[in-house]
Amino acid sequence: MGKKSVTNEVRCQIIGLLKDKTKSNREIAKLVGVSEKCVRTTRKNNDICGTPKESTRPGRPRKLTYRDRNSLFLQLASEFNSKFKNVK
Incomplete structure (x- = not known):
């Protein structure tokens, strides 16, 4: 299981x-509370895409x-309900 991704706010x-x-x-990594690699990756993605996504x-x-x-x-539920509609 990988690490959790950083939020858009961060x-x-x-x-x-x-x-x-x-x-x-x-310094940015210490201020925000993330790794230095995360800062580099965010910078790279922002340079490529132009968005923080x-x-x-x-x-x-x-x-x-x-x-x-x-x-x-929905189809399965309607078929299931129709089969047992007359059962009492």
Whole structure:
């Protein structure tokens, strides 16, 4: 299990401190309470994307979208309820 990602608020704090250009990566890491690597990664992602959002992670895409999954659940529930409608 990997480490938890940094919140958007913390990323925005890091980016704000980086824009001031008065503090080093190490000082920013101590102020915000994250690792120096996190500051470097946030700087790199901000330079590439221009936003404080976390970059998407690689991996296998989901087989069903949330919309498809919900429609399947609704169909199953309606079929289940219709089978036992006349049972008392």
